[in-house]
Amino acid sequence: MSAKPVNAAIEGWHTLDTDKPQLLGSRCDSCGTYYFPKMLKYCRNPSCDSSDFSEVPLSRTGKIWSYTNACYKPPEPFVADDPFVPYAIAAVELAEEQMIVLGQVIKGIDVDQLKVGMEVELVLETLHETDEDTKVTWKWKPA
Amino acid sequence: MSNEIAILGVGMHPWGKWGHNFVEYGVAAARAAIADAGIDWKDVGFVSGAATMRNGYPGYVAGATFAQALGWQGAEVNTSYAACASGSQALAAARTKILAGECEVALVVGADTTPKGFLAPAKGYRPEDPDWVRFYLGITNPTYFALYARRRMDIYGDTEEDFGLVKVKNSEHGFTNPNARYKKKFTLEDVAQSAMVADPLRLLNVCATSDGGAAMIVCSMDYAKKMGKADAVKVAAISTVTPTFASEVVEMPDIATDSAAAAGVDAHRFRASLPVKAYEEAGISPKDVSVAEVYDLSSALELDWYEDLQLCERGEAAQLVRNGDTRLGGRIPVNTSGGLACFGEAVPAQALAQVCELTWQLRGQAGDRQVPNAKVGITANQGLFGHGSSVIVKR
Numbered sequence: 001m002s003a004k005p006v007n008a009a010i011e012g013w014h015t016l017d018t019d020k021p022q023l024l025g026s027r028c029d030s031c032g033t034y035y036f037p038k039m040l041k042y043c044r045n046p047s048c049d050s051s052d053f054s055e056v057p058l059s060r061t062g063k064i065w066s067y068t069n070a071c072y073k074p075p076e077p078f079v080a081d082d083p084f085v086p087y088a089i090a091a092v093e094l095a096e097e098q099m100i101v102l103g104q105v106i107k108g109i110d111v112d113q114l115k116v117g118m119e120v121e122l123v124l125e126t127l128h129e130t131d132e133d134t135k136v137t138w139k140w141k142p143a
Numbered sequence: 144m145s146n147e148i149a150i151l152g153v154g155m156h157p158w159g160k161w162g163h164n165f166v167e168y169g170v171a172a173a174r175a176a177i178a179d180a181g182i183d184w185k186d187v188g189f190v191s192g193a194a195t196m197r198n199g200y201p202g203y204v205a206g207a208t209f210a211q212a213l214g215w216q217g218a219e220v221n222t223s224y225a226a227c228a229s230g231s232q233a234l235a236a237a238r239t240k241i242l243a244g245e246c247e248v249a250l251v252v253g254a255d256t257t258p259k260g261f262l263a264p265a266k267g268y269r270p271e272d273p274d275w276v277r278f279y280l281g282i283t284n285p286t287y288f289a290l291y292a293r294r295r296m297d298i299y300g301d302t303e304e305d306f307g308l309v310k311v312k313n314s315e316h317g318f319t320n321p322n323a324r325y326k327k328k329f330t331l332e333d334v335a336q337s338a339m340v341a342d343p344l345r346l347l348n349v350c351a352t353s354d355g356g357a358a359m360i361v362c363s364m365d366y367a368k369k370m371g372k373a374d375a376v377k378v379a380a381i382s383t384v385t386p387t388f389a390s391e392v393v394e395m396p397d398i399a400t401d402s403a404a405a406a407g408v409d410a411h412r413f414r415a416s417l418p419v420k421a422y423e424e425a426g427i428s429p430k431d432v433s434v435a436e437v438y439d440l441s442s443a444l445e446l447d448w449y450e451d452l453q454l455c456e457r458g459e460a461a462q463l464v465r466n467g468d469t470r471l472g473g474r475i476p477v478n479t480s481g482g483l484a485c486f487g488e489a490v491p492a493q494a495l496a497q498v499c500e501l502t503w504q505l506r507g508q509a510g511d512r513q514v515p516n517a518k519v520g521i522t523a524n525q526g527l528f529g530h531g532s533s534v535i536v537k538r
Contacts, residue, residue, distance in 0.1 A: 009279065010270045033389075034402035037270070045405050046388050065393075066297070068289035068341045070281055075263035077279040089282060091290050091393050098403040098410070100393045104281055111342045116297035127280070137280060 009127040009135040013037060015057065016136070021124045022057035023101065023138060029054055034097040058101075060122040061143060062092040065100050067114040079128035086110075090140045092120055106141045119143040146424075148241050149367035149375040150536065151360045152180025153499040156254065158324040158355035158486045165198050168356030169209045169254035172492070176250065180360035181370065185216045187360070188246035191237040192222045193229035193253030193491035205491065206233075209252050219246065227438065227526025228383055229253060230357065230494030231534055235381045237361050247366040253491035254356030274396040285349050285441070287395045289341035292443030296343060298458070301446065303343050305461040307334035309442035310347055310484055312470045317481015319511040322496075324353050325485045348442045353487030357495035359502070376505045378498075379519075380424035380535040386413040395527060414525055415451040421521065421533040422453075429453035432475060433517040434504050436497035438524035439482040448523050449477065452533075471512060479504060479512045490526070497522035498534055505538045 008014060014023045025036035028043045030050035036058060043050045073084040088105035105114065106125055120140040127137040154175025156168035169192075177184055190213075192206030201208040206222040219240075223232035230253045237249035269275040277283075295301040310329055317323040329347060337346040367375045389401030391410035403410040422429065429452060437448035446460035454475055455463055463469050469477040480486070480500040483493070501520030503509045518538050525531035 010276065013270070028405070031405040031408075033405045033408070036399045037276075044388060044401065045408060047407060048405070066290040066294040068286055068293055068343075070283065070286065070341060071339050074278055074281050074283045077264070077266065077275060078281050087281065089286055089290075096404070098389075100400040102277070102280075102282055102286075102393060102398050111293075116294060 004129070005133045006136055007133045009137040014124070014138050016124070018124065020060060021122055021138065022060050023122065025056055025058045025097070026053045027056045028052070034058065034099060036099065036101060059094045059096050062094040062101070062120060064114060064116055064118045064120055065091040065093045066116060067091065067105070067111060069111050088114060090114065090120060092140055104137070104139045106139045109142065113142065146242060147364060147377045147379060148238050148361050149364055149372065149377055150498070150502050151182065151248070151362050151367060151370065151372060151375055152176040152178070153359045153502045154179055154357070155322045155496060155499055156356035157322045158353040158489060161354045163256065163354070165195055165202065165254045165256040165354070165356070166208055166212050168354060169205070169252050169358065170212045172254060172356035172358035173209060173213060173250055173252045176358040176360045182248060182360060184213055186248055187218050187250045189237060189240045189249040190218050190220045191233040191249055191251045192220070193233040193495065194222050194224040195255045195491045196224070197258060198256055205253070225383065225526065226528060226530040227490055227524045228494055228530040228532035229491045231381055231532030232383055234359070234361070234378070234495070234498070234534065235383055238378060238381060241361065241363050248360060248362040250358060250360055251495060252356070252358035253495050255489040255491050256354045257352040257489065273398060276398055277396050280398070282398070284395060285341035285344055287393070288349060288441035288444055289344045290393070291447060292343055292441060295443060295446060299461065301443070301461045303335070304331060305446065305464060306343070306348050306442045307331045308464045309439065309445045310334050312464065313439065313442070313478050313482045313484035316471060316479050316512060317485025320481050320485065323481045323485040324487050344441055344443065350440050350483035351487035353489045355486065355489035355492045355496070357492040357499050359495060359498060376502045376536050376538060378534065379427065379537045380421040382417050382420035382424065382533040383531070384416055384420050385529045387411040387416060413529070413531060414447060417525065417531045417533040418452050418521065418523055421535050425535040425537070427519055427535055427537070431519050432521050434479055434501060434514045434520045435475065435477045436480060436482070436500050436520070436522045437477060438493070439478060439484055440488070442484065445477065445482065452521060452523055471514065476514050479509065479514060494522065494524050494532055494534070497524065498536060501536045505536060
């Protein structure tokens with residue numbers, strides 16, 4: 001492992017807890033709608049005009065709604081390994097929040113190991129390295 | 144019916160990767176529509192353009208750009224931008240103007256020149272832009288279509304071959320279409336041997352981006368009568384509704400759906416809501432539809448549209464394509480033009496191209512692609528950021 005400092009690829013979107021990381025979202029204080037990414041300004045529920053929110057960590061487990069993979073290197077700002085290594089992607093339903101969150105699946109898992117309805121948990125894994133640090137992001141891992 | 148307008152003329156510039164200025168395609172399509180309508184350009188009182196975001200300022204003010212290219216003649220002008228629904232929004236603006244009695248005859252036109260390769264977002268560190276976020280995390284356009292396709296497979300039992308059947312059908316339909324870009328009859332084997340892009344979608348299951356242009360001349364029913372064309376194809380409904388909170392399906396470019404956790408909030412499927420308003424407005428039932436043009440950004444997405452248009456029950460779309468129901472000669476032909484599979488997407492022109500095809504079908508002018516005795520046609524498309532449309536035309 002590199003000795004570089006570890007930072008979130010997108011600052012403030014998840015905790016850096018290596019054991020049980022969580023996405024950091026928000027919740028409307030008035031109607032209870034969750035947001036990821038965080039919304040702290042205006043509630044998008046058409047029946048709610050609240051502007052008061054609390055930051056909340058989101059459920060770190062969910063069920064796969066659907067999944068796929070990326071067989072070709074995406075364009076920038078994606079930073080690809082050289083040579084490019086395909087990776088799987090999952091859309092995961094969070095029961096408490098009643099929302100679906102996309103993310104890569106951890107390295108080494110391909111689509112033939114995934115299934116709609118499968119339980120997954122959130123982990124952190126390297127997205128890419130820079131000269132100064134290692135950028136980690138949330139990924140889904142079969143539970 | 145008081146809210147109907149007539150389609151007097153339609154025209155297109157063939158789709159391709161021509162690399163010319165988009166204005167050329169728009170002018171060619173507009174002139175074809177004007178000639179088809181049998182009017183003079185100077186008779187047009189309102190020019191309604193669909194904008195392109197990829198061609199600088201002239202694209203942002205497309206209505207004026209086309210009006211100038213055709214020769215300033217004092218018409219009023221409008222430009223609409225609504226992603227893939229831009230053409231329908233431009234048509235809706237023309238309809239409103241006509242029904243308000245502010246103009247008799249309008250030109251609706253959209254055209255695009257697309258860059259080569261991936262459409263990449265602006266550079267920098269911009270986490271407030273969902274488009275930047277998803278590319279940074281490795282989520283491209285095919286990701287979303289593949290997620291919808293895989294869900295069909297795991298929930299309804301659709302197969303990769305079903306998606307292949309859609310591609311094969313559309314390539315047979317577009318084979319003789321002079322405006323189509325890809326004119327090759329693909330086989331199931333061709334599809335299965337093409338490279339995997341985003342499992343389960345292969346290269347031949349996803350659409351390309353193209354250059355192209357489409358236009359139509361629309362007018363009041365009184366004007367159509369005056370022209371001796373009281374029996375022209377009519378626009379019976381235009382739906383451009385926004386989604387209803389909360390989103391059930393994760394939509395491009397978002398990284399997450401809305402949360403449906405609040406009391407009184409249900410998850411809604413945006414695509415399915417688009418034709419509902421169109422059917423209501425036209426007073427037409429899905430059973431009455433003779434032909435449909437839908438946005439097959441992927442061949443699996445075409446199956447979702449069968450269900451969203453209520454051509455079958457949810458989960459049964461694959462059976463329609465297996466039966467041959469949606470091919471020419473079937474019960475309800477879909478994408479007789481060849482669809483995006485044969486055209487590739489030219490965003491501001493695409494929703495208008497759908498209406499052009501239906502107009503030719505309802506006039507009986509679709510040649511080898513003709514659906515016998517077509518009376519009612521419906522379009523459907525969906526784009527980024529809550530845009531989408533469904534247009535119903537009838538004889």
